Amino acid sequence: MPELPEVESIKRYLIAQNIPDSTIHRVEIGWSDSIAAPAADIETFANRVSRKRIATIKRRGKYIVSTLSDQQDTQSHLVLHMGMTGSLHVRNPSDPPVKYRRAAIYLDDNRRIELNDYRRWAKLWALDDPKDAYPKLGPEPWDLTPDEFANRLRTRRSRIKPALLDQSIIAGVGNIYADESLHQTGISPLRRANRISTQRLTRLHANIMDTLNHAIQFISTHPSQDGSPYVVDAYDDRMRITRIPNSPCPTCHQPIKNTKIAGRTAYHCPTCQH
DNA sequence: AGTACGTCCTGATCGC
């Protein structure tokens, strides 16, 4: 599932494929629920992005943000969130469509970018201001000092795990990397955020950045067959925690427990994380 | 305000 490292890798893939500086010829959207307001219907969306040049591609949290430019150099933005199962694939005319194609962006050089997403949670926005796609999104972990990071969490009374998943507190951390970072820091996901010392929160901050950076490095160097970033289950062979109940803890070899915390599955070692 | 939980969606997996 695309969390920050997967989305960062998708961005790098698009740049490596020289998508910036190409022009969108037309778009095909297969599912109107993919389009977010204000361009809430397919035709409005298509009109807003067609015949625009893709000037830059960036990432913000788990969002891909592309700046578009028209002939008069007026800027607008195409924003994409991959949901849980979304992936992007740059295809040549002779390539068959991806299996669960929800959208296709046709470029002037005859290539196309296809959005593959079998659960249809991916969303597209055509906006003047990209912030309208994520008005409450918090800062990236790298844009916080250790003290700022700790301050954002230590007033929270919720358990630390859902606090890490709250994108308004920190952007980019999802279920998998939250469990990884908490294990690496020796903090139980069940612990209330305001009961964790500043020193431990500082270590958690460093470990989150470390975990995310290692994941970006791994995904970027392990592409899938068509060259797009390896997203689905990419974590299987590089994560500390195997997401199978009672699998051995990498540190103490005691069984890893899975619990539901605020509706999400959390895996943790009751011995190493307290 | 902060926190918790249901909802969307569908392929894979589980249990009878």
Place this chain on the structure above:
DNA sequence: TGCGATCAGGACGTAC
């Protein structure tokens, strides 16, 4: 063997 029930999860809406 087969079929229905359950699960997974990011972000948002709703409720307390």
